[in-house]
Amino acid sequence: MAILPIITYPNSILEKKTKKISDPKATEIKQLILGMLETLKNSGGVGLAAPQIGNSLRLSIIQIDGKTHILINPKFKYKSWKKIVIEEGCLSFPGVFFPVKRHSKVTIENLNKDGSKKIIKAEGLFAQALQHEIDHLDGILFISRKVKTKKS
Ligand code: CO
Numbered sequence: 001m002a003i004l005p006i007i008t009y010p011n012s013i014l015e016k017k018t019k020k021i022s023d024p025k026a027t028e029i030k031q032l033i034l035g036m037l038e039t040l041k042n043s044g045g046v047g048l049a050a051p052q053i054g055n056s057l058r059l060s061i062i063q064i065d066g067k068t069h070i071l072i073n074p075k076f077k078y079k080s081w082k083k084i085v086i087e088e089g090c091l092s093f094p095g096v097f098f099p100v101k102r103h104s105k106v107t108i109e110n111l112n113k114d115g116s117k118k119i120i121k122a123e124g125l126f127a128q129a130l131q132h133e134i135d136h137l138d139g140i141l142f143i144s145r146k147v148k149t150k151k152s
Contacts, residue, residue, distance in 0.1 A: 004039045004053040049136030060133035078107035099147045
């Protein structure tokens with residue numbers, strides 16, 4: 001599977017809400033996941049959402065702490081009241097980094113590659129990545145969550 005070109009901002013597909021995947025076991029979904037994994041690995045980034053490679057589907061991948069998480073139709077079950085501000089970047093905004101406010105803990109419901117349901121609990125950087133990726137699937141970009149800092 002070849003490395004796919006990553007769509008950069010501005011592009012309307014990045015701000016469009018994605019469609020749910022009806023069959024996670026479909027061959028084209030498996031192929032898409034393989035392509036995304038290779039593309040993310042090559043990019044050096046933490047996460048990649050399907051719209052970033054031109055597919056408006058509810059699919060995203062995260063590679064963090066040596067683990068790969070494939071998010072198929074993910075949705076939030078819990079978001080902590082407590083929020084944290086951390087520096088964030090996005091493969092669709094090369095070289096752009098700024099602080100973003102995120103929930104410090106989240107729980108999501110996700111589908112496994114075989115279509116079974118899975119609950120993922122996360123905190124810290126993993127929780128941040130999950131929120132960034134699910135935002136992508138809702139057509140929300142991190143620039144809209146930028147924390148306004150006082151000018152010194
Ligand atoms: Co991103």
